[in-house]
Amino acid sequence: MRVALMVTCVNDAMFPETGKAVVTLLRRLGVEVDFPAAQTCCAQPMVNTGYLDEAVPVVRTFVDAFAGYDAIVTPSGSCAGSARHQHGIVAKRSGDAGLVKAVAETSPKTYELTEFLVDVLGVTDVGAYFPHRVTYHPTCHSLRMLGVGDRPRQLLEQVRGIRLTDLPAAEECCGFGGTFAVKNADTSIAMGADKARHVRESGAEVLVAGDNSCLMHIGGVLSRQRSGVRVMHLAEILASTEDAGVPA
Amino acid sequence: MSGTFVGMPAFPSAAKAALGDTQLRHNLAHATGVIRAKRAKLVEEVEENLGWEDLRLAGAAVKDRALRDLGDNLEQLEAALTAAGATVHWARDAAEANAVVIEVAKRHQVDEVVKVKSMVTGEIGLNEALEAEGIAAWETDLAEIIVQLGHDLPSHILVPAIHRNRAEIREIFLREMGKVGRPAPADLTDEPAALAAAAREHLREKFLRAKVAVSGANFAVADSGTLVVVESEGNGRMCLTLPEVLVSVVGIEKVVPTWAELDPLLRLLPRSSTGERMNPYTSTWTGVTPGDGPQEVHVVLLDNGRTRALADEVGRQALRCIRCSACLNVCPVYERAGGHAYGSVYPGPIGAILNPLLKGTGDAQTDSLPYASSLCGACFEACPVRIDIPEVLVHLRAQVVDGHREDTVPKLEAVAFKGAAYALSDAKRLTLAEKGSGLAGRVLSRFGRTTLPGGRKAAGRIPGPGAAKWTSARDLPAPPAESFRAWWKRTDGGKDGG
Numbered sequence: 001m002r003v004a005l006m007v008t009c010v011n012d013a014m015f016p017e018t019g020k021a022v023v024t025l026l027r028r029l030g031v032e033v034d035f036p037a038a039q040t041c042c043a044q045p046m047v048n049t050g051y052l053d054e055a056v057p058v059v060r061t062f063v064d065a066f067a068g069y070d071a072i073v074t075p076s077g078s079c080a081g082s083a084r085h086q087h088g089i090v091a092k093r094s095g096d097a098g099l100v101k102a103v104a105e106t107s108p109k110t111y112e113l114t115e116f117l118v119d120v121l122g123v124t125d126v127g128a129y130f131p132h133r134v135t136y137h138p139t140c141h142s143l144r145m146l147g148v149g150d151r152p153r154q155l156l157e158q159v160r161g162i163r164l165t166d167l168p169a170a171e172e173c174c175g176f177g178g179t180f181a182v183k184n185a186d187t188s189i190a191m192g193a194d195k196a197r198h199v200r201e202s203g204a205e206v207l208v209a210g211d212n213s214c215l216m217h218i219g220g221v222l223s224r225q226r227s228g229v230r231v232m233h234l235a236e237i238l239a240s241t242e243d244a245g246v247p248a
Numbered sequence: 249m250s251g252t253f254v255g256m257p258a259f260p261s262a263a264k265a266a267l268g269d270t271q272l273r274h275n276l277a278h279a280t281g282v283i284r285a286k287r288a289k290l291v292e293e294v295e296e297n298l299g300w301e302d303l304r305l306a307g308a309a310v311k312d313r314a315l316r317d318l319g320d321n322l323e324q325l326e327a328a329l330t331a332a333g334a335t336v337h338w339a340r341d342a343a344e345a346n347a348v349v350i351e352v353a354k355r356h357q358v359d360e361v362v363k364v365k366s367m368v369t370g371e372i373g374l375n376e377a378l379e380a381e382g383i384a385a386w387e388t389d390l391a392e393i394i395v396q397l398g399h400d401l402p403s404h405i406l407v408p409a410i411h412r413n414r415a416e417i418r419e420i421f422l423r424e425m426g427k428v429g430r431p432a433p434a435d436l437t438d439e440p441a442a443l444a445a446a447a448r449e450h451l452r453e454k455f456l457r458a459k460v461a462v463s464g465a466n467f468a469v470a471d472s473g474t475l476v477v478v479e480s481e482g483n484g485r486m487c488l489t490l491p492e493v494l495v496s497v498v499g500i501e502k503v504v505p506t507w508a509e510l511d512p513l514l515r516l517l518p519r520s521s522t523g524e525r526m527n528p529y530t531s532t533w534t535g536v537t538p539g540d541g542p543q544e545v546h547v548v549l550l551d552n553g554r555t556r557a558l559a560d561e562v563g564r565q566a567l568r569c570i571r572c573s574a575c576l577n578v579c580p581v582y583e584r585a586g587g588h589a590y591g592s593v594y595p596g597p598i599g600a601i602l603n604p605l606l607k608g609t610g611d612a613q614t615d616s617l618p619y620a621s622s623l624c625g626a627c628f629e630a631c632p633v634r635i636d637i638p639e640v641l642v643h644l645r646a647q648v649v650d651g652h653r654e655d656t657v658p659k660l661e662a663v664a665f666k667g668a669a670y671a672l673s674d675a676k677r678l679t680l681a682e683k684g685s686g687l688a689g690r691v692l693s694r695f696g697r698t699t700l701p702g703g704r705k706a707a708g709r710i711p712g713p714g715a716a717k718w719t720s721a722r723d724l725p726a727p728p729a730e731s732f733r734a735w736w737k738r739t740d741g742g743k744d745g746g
Contacts, residue, residue: 007732009672013682014725016732023742035736041672048623050645051665053653057673065675086642144625173580177622184620185717186264190584191622192722220722223700224708230701 004066005033006074006083006110008212009041015212021239022075022113028239029121033073038065042074044082047090049179056094059087063102071120072110075235077142077210080112085145112142113235114151114210124154129242131161135204136234137195137218139211140173152210152234159237167207168198176217192221200227207231252376253401256591258616263585272411272586279410280577286523287574287630294519306512308634311568314470314503315558321470321503322549328473332535334545339497342372345550349374349462349495352546353383356493358459364477364484365389366464367405367571368497368550370593374462385462386428386454388483390447397424403587403595405573406521411586414438425450451483461491461542465498466570467513468547471506474534475547478517478527485531494542499550501558501567513570516632520572553606562643563605568633569598575627575637581620590617597627601640609647618644660713675733682731689727698723 003026007019019035026033043058062083066072074080084107091103117123136156142148156164175181175191182188195218199207207222209215212233219231256262266272294300314321326336339345353361361378363369363385375385375396387396394409395402398420402408409417421432421443430453432446463484467476475496477484488494504510518527536545558564576582576596587595591613594602600617609615618641627637652659671677696705706723710716718724730738738744 009678012678012732013685014727016728016730016735019732020735020742033741035733035741037733037737038675040675040678043672046665046669048642048645049661049665050618050642050647050649051662051669052646052649054665054669057669061673061675089642140622140624140626144629171626173622173624173626175580175622177624180619180622182714182717184260184263184581185720186260186267187581187585187620188622189721190267191580194584216725217722219700220706220718220724223698223706223723224721228701232702 001031001070002068003031003033003071003073004069005035006039006042006066006072006079007035008074008076008079010213010216011075014216015233018075018212018233018235021233021235022073024244025126025235025239026073028241029117029123029126031121034069036065036069040065042079042082042087043090044079044086045178047082047086052090052093055090056099059090059094059103060099062087063099063106066106066109067102069109071116072106073113073116074110075113075210075233076212077112077139077146077148078213080110080115081141081145083107083110112146112148112210114142114148114155115146117155117238118151125158126155126238128158128238128240129160130237130240132206133163133165133204134206134208134237135165135167135199135202136170137167137174137199137207137209137214138170139209139214142210143171148210155234155238156208160242162237165202165204167202167204169194170198174214174218176214178213181217188217189221192217196221196225196227199229204229206237208234208237210234252373253591253593256588256613258612259585259589259591259620260616262589262591263581263620266586266589267584269586271413271416273584275411275413276583276586279407280583283523283577287520287577290519290523290525294515303512303516304632304634307516307570307632308568310504310509310512311570311633313509314505315501315564315567317505318500318503318558321505322500325468325470325473325503326549328471329535329547332473334473334535334547337546337548339548339550339552341552345372345497345548345552346374346377348546348548349497350378350381350383352493352495353378353460354381356459358383360384360386360454360458361460361462362386362388362454362458362487362491363392364461364463364487365392365408365479366462366497367593368464368499369462370402372497372550372552374497386451386458388451388454388487389479390444390481390483393447393451394420397421397428401588402593404576405571405594405596405598407573411588414440414443417443421446429453451486455486455490458487458491460493460495461487463488463494463496465496465502466517467504467510468498468502469504469507469510472534474507474532476510477531478514479529479531480522480527482529485529488531488533489541492542493544493546495546495548497548497550499552500554501569517570517572520570520574520630520632553608556608557602557605560605563601563640565635566598566601566605566640568635569602570633572632574630574632578626578630579621580624580626581622585620590620597621597637597641598635601637601644604644604647605640609644609651615648615651618642618648679731679733682734685727686729686731686734690729692726693729696726700725
């Protein structure tokens, strides 16, 4: 099985540790992962702001970079959702039959990390160790667009040393929403403040989620509030072991 | 605020004002929370018996059938209504619909009408049109009375006064009822039962006096010519049965092909709206029944942008809407910004798509609506007729952007996205951009004063478009010195030591 890592533009530029954690984790599970260097972005920022023409060359770059792989794995529910549900819309808009065909190849092969682990590899115990009190925020696109269900929870429950606490109103949006966070900053911040309050109420030391973009927003509010709660991508918890230690 | 949504600012600034109203935030969070919980319990109950998803699919299918053959269904409805003694009027827009109601009222020489709660008469501004002709329109739905007496605007589809709490309602009743009819008792308390009793006394004299009533309809059955109104209080039924003349304004998308097809819709609607298995009052009437109820019945079939929405291949699904308001009650944006921020009688997620679909995009207020969403998808999940609201929102955002493609001076945002598309369609260009952000990151890591839990440096408040809005309440992590792709290249994917 040829497996490609789609690291996402946000992780590439802002959260490289998450990409490294996915590589570490998959190697430990016996999966050799490629990083096609031609990859850039899934084009979701353009699509969700209404810039469909601008999304076309980005989607073209995506399908060129990932052509021929059996699985495209990404540590982002939102970007996986974009590849699976929006690339077809962009390709249709381009009027390019070749792009429509290429998208039909790559879209169904794109997996969010927990889907790949649980459904394709069939594992829930990935041998991780993380001795902290953790609460999990199910990000909207992983929850409602992809339907990852309780896969992240199944994986977290098998982590040695972890203490999972419940997040009140967990399924409510954190208010990030891509350009919504800036275009409707006041509403976004009001939603983020409520999410941060619930995170504090959970009593967790670490907030974990499958999307760093949402975590950047919630974490930004938690930091401004001097809450002392750390945010981490799920991949980094799953990658950490007793031997290698917990990532800094 | 009073009486009109005309001239409302775009969503972000209207929402900003609402976010500062702590009473509003509290009222909305409480009320939507209560309805959400009631609905969830009943959905679970249906799920155990016959399957909620199957019922949603059945409801959506009925509305799709109705819309696919809309022309035929409407002609059948007209024929059935006419055969049953009703007079059918066709209205292309608000002005034509209002003119019909005014003409009927004037012919009967009345200076007042009583009204059943209806969204569509709010959409066409009927009350204001009647008032301009010296005809008072009395709202009779409890929540609508609160809005009308408070010189306020509706903020919710089902519960137009959801933004008011009972203490505020008591004050409005005491202050305003006496000006337009029977006053509220001087010792009125804020107990719900006492407030309802005051409204009942106030309304009773209006019901007994009125010669003409105006209603909308939840459904219009084509094969039988039957209109259906679903309500909780019985005030609607008073309007529908006591006056001699009844005028019903009905959007053309309300048509349902057959009586039997009402079945899934009447099961979906109360569960999704009030969180009840069945609503207390479902009134159905077919034209004129001699000697019983109104003896002169008019039905105004209104387009007002519906055929425009129908022509939109992605957007037409919004016409399936049965106005239950489940999407409002689950929407995190609505819960915080409130209904007024949407500048329409149709607020919330459905309003964010319905208003642009009915009116067309192009003005700043309408164009702001498709962006009034974080695209969290809770609305689609809750919608009883499976309207994929996030899909339509994104589709309408593209319409908004496309409407500005010929601008001589492009918006800053458009320039930014052109630049982003350029950088993101070639990995070499992206690598270059990341080198720049890595440099910024190194500077920030050295001099930044904010440290995130875990040790990473972050930026506090920084200026610039976008950045200032982000950092007004959120710290921004410093970019890493090395991007993932640079690390991968340097270490051969971590094999040469990470």
